[in-house]
Amino acid sequence: MNPNKISFIVAVNNEIDFNKxxxxxxxxxxxxxxxxxxxxxxxxxSLTNAYNLGMNKSNGxxxxxxHQDVFIINPNFINDIINLFNLDINIGLIGMCGATSIPDNGIWWESPRLVGKVYDSHTGNLSLLNFNxxxxxxxxxxxxxxxxxxTQYDIPWxxxxxxxxxxxxxxxxxEFRKKGYKVVVPNQQVCWCIHDCGIVNVTNGYEENRELFIETYKK
Structure with missing residues (x-):
């Protein structure tokens, strides 16, 4: 494992987005x-398949x-995440937006406390999502x-x-939390990322996977 290497792993089906x-x-x-x-x-x-393939290709x-439609706009992104990991060796996974508790229905954005921020276009217009x-x-x-x-540790998807x-x-x-690692959202003074996803398709297996999530973790 190379401690001085960072790998960006992207599932690609749109070359224009990936190039950007x-x-x-x-x-x-x-x-x-x-x-x-x-x-x-x-x-x-699947995304779990893509990310396992990418994880196994990297020694970073x-x-x-x-996602291929995520554009990092924080020029100090690498330094910022390494500094965050160095603050606490138990931090295993970092995301930009999250929920302090996942509701029993598995829908994270229905949690009573959401944190983080990202420029996002899921409504059809690009705007700043700015939580607590x-x-x-x-x-x-x-x-x-x-x-x-x-991540700074490898756990299979x-x-x-x-x-x-x-x-x-x-x-x-x-999976990270089961192994005793922390999942965290950083304090972004200025937003780190744009997610130009457009209106999200929840007809391609969302409900089936939500039920699988509840069955696997929430019960």
Missing amino acids: CSVHINKIIKPDNFEVEIIPIRNAI KYKVYL NIDGEFEEVEGVDGLIMI REDVFKGWHFYDLSQCM
């Missing part, structure tokens, strides 16, 4: 003696799993949105259970 995503990654300030790589995964059968300590403020450097949460998930495009994110948060 890569341009933003390549603009991030690289710490001295640090290696940055981008690992595209094409033709994946730090891994950033992100965070005191200190970070806030521990139960789950984060999967637009971007950053549950492709044995989640075989589509939903609930891979909350599942992975649960």
